[in-house]
Amino acid sequence: MNQINDLRSALDLLKTMENQFIETDIEIDPMNELAGLYRKIGAGGTVMRPTKEGPAAVFNRIKGYPEARIAIGLLASRKRVGYLLNCQPEKLGFLLKNAVEKPVRPITIPQAEALCQTLVYRADEHDFDLRKLIPASTNSIEDAGPYITLGMAYASNPITGESDVSIHRLCIQSKDEMTIFLQPGARHIGAFHELAEAKGQPLPISISIGVDPAIEVTACFEPPTTPIGYDELQIAGAIRNKPVELVQCLTINEKAIANAEYVIEGEILPKVRMCEDINSNSGKAMPEFPGYCGPANPSLPVIKVKAVTTRKNPIMQTCIGPSEEHVSMAGIPTEASILQMVDKAMPGKLKNVYCASSGGGKYIAVLQFQKSVASDEGRHRQAALLAFSAFAELKHVFLVDEDVDCFDMNDVLWAMTTRFQADRDLILLPGIQCHPLDPSNDPVYNPLLKEHGNTCKAIFDCTVPFNQKQRFERAKFQDVDPRHWFKEDAQ
Numbered sequence: 001m002n003q004i005n006d007l008r009s010a011l012d013l014l015k016t017m018e019n020q021f022i023e024t025d026i027e028i029d030p031m032n033e034l035a036g037l038y039r040k041i042g043a044g045g046t047v048m049r050p051t052k053e054g055p056a057a058v059f060n061r062i063k064g065y066p067e068a069r070i071a072i073g074l075l076a077s078r079k080r081v082g083y084l085l086n087c088q089p090e091k092l093g094f095l096l097k098n099a100v101e102k103p104v105r106p107i108t109i110p111q112a113e114a115l116c117q118t119l120v121y122r123a124d125e126h127d128f129d130l131r132k133l134i135p136a137s138t139n140s141i142e143d144a145g146p147y148i149t150l151g152m153a154y155a156s157n158p159i160t161g162e163s164d165v166s167i168h169r170l171c172i173q174s175k176d177e178m179t180i181f182l183q184p185g186a187r188h189i190g191a192f193h194e195l196a197e198a199k200g201q202p203l204p205i206s207i208s209i210g211v212d213p214a215i216e217v218t219a220c221f222e223p224p225t226t227p228i229g230y231d232e233l234q235i236a237g238a239i240r241n242k243p244v245e246l247v248q249c250l251t252i253n254e255k256a257i258a259n260a261e262y263v264i265e266g267e268i269l270p271k272v273r274m275c276e277d278i279n280s281n282s283g284k285a286m287p288e289f290p291g292y293c294g295p296a297n298p299s300l301p302v303i304k305v306k307a308v309t310t311r312k313n314p315i316m317q318t319c320i321g322p323s324e325e326h327v328s329m330a331g332i333p334t335e336a337s338i339l340q341m342v343d344k345a346m347p348g349k350l351k352n353v354y355c356a357s358s359g360g361g362k363y364i365a366v367l368q369f370q371k372s373v374a375s376d377e378g379r380h381r382q383a384a385l386l387a388f389s390a391f392a393e394l395k396h397v398f399l400v401d402e403d404v405d406c407f408d409m410n411d412v413l414w415a416m417t418t419r420f421q422a423d424r425d426l427i428l429l430p431g432i433q434c435h436p437l438d439p440s441n442d443p444v445y446n447p448l449l450k451e452h453g454n455t456c457k458a459i460f461d462c463t464v465p466f467n468q469k470q471r472f473e474r475a476k477f478q479d480v481d482p483r484h485w486f487k488e489d490a491q
Helices: 007-015 033-041 078-084 089-101 188-198 213-218 233-240 324-345 379-390 409-418 466-472 483-490
Strands: 021-024 056-059 069-072 119-122 151-156 163-167 169-172 177-181 203-209 245-248 255-257 262-274 284-287 293-295 300-310 315-318 350-355 364-369 396-400 426-433 454-461
Touching (some): 007 315, 078 324, 089 213, 089 324, 089 350, 188 203, 188 262, 203 255, 213 233, 213 324, 379 426, 379 454
Parallel strands (some): 069 315, 364 396
Antiparallel strands (some): 056 069, 177 300, 203 262, 245 255, 426 454
């Protein structure tokens, strides 16, 4: 079993594995060049082609940042996530589901033991400049500014003290200011900010960058699986069977992940807003998971930075927004949420779930359902409805039988080709709230939609009627082990 507890131990593991890690000492510019290169090496996901699945990459020389390194693509492969979480790739949803049900609370360690506070840069120092300390990147030539894409935002409910970790769009705007995108009504920290703002108070927040990949994946859980007040760090602790270690911040009343590479300490100011592209006037934000550059938000909350702390020779971790990394971080927790909800309603019927790359891990779910008795007919469609309940941002559900590989979209489309008739097997659910980043979810595209973010959801029932299973038996082949002839290369 691997002993991963931070970014560096994760990279060390990947270095021992074939085709999972590359690094270079040739200087690279974090402004556009880094993302432009990794797009062709291993971004995958919904990134504009050409792209592909490839190794994680570390760049040891960063233009303008002589003491820093950058890691990208750590989670841009489901197989690699499996290695990092010590789990078979097809069982990752079950791993996270079980971890949610057996949480392990984080602990706080003394500041003297916290690696993330080895070097300290305070905002009240005359030469402090966030832009020179954090090698944040721009991914596209239209980006509003340099973005922190894998920052673990940690904040607490100002009334109850309950804490939450989540990932948000963070744009560096000045030497000591960042904007943060908080989706209304959806994420825990957004709710905490609203409570603090109503009281006229700032919300202390820490941003930990470069952490154990178990934290990055579990930070993307959302209600109802993790309701308001549920600290997702508990799930990461369950995966590792060891509490996540936190440390008290130096300048704010909040905690941070103790072995992070970088920590930004700050406060979300009450009643203060800033245009996201105030420095670029590009009209665009950054590449988002659907594969488009989202529009710059004209009014976002502002984080006033109080300090930056780092490890020695810190490693900045980043990702390309539409890449397979987003699929891993958003999709696998969604799979876990669907498995959990459906299993409670109909135990043992749902065999597996895959949130497909083509949907960015959010829009598409493939449910592998087993009809065992005649009365199971129709229950698979109920499972699809439960999936929509478990994850509101889901747009399309594909239902397949147990003989279809739900992780192979070619096999799913084969089932759609031979087991689907649109006039009887396509179920439309119009006028339902979905995700605002889908540009088709808008009255301009479809006048039947009342508001931006509304959509027509759909269930594609690609299953065989129970009473016709014999008509749809796949061709059977002898089970042969290729290693007898071709050793490991044929696996």
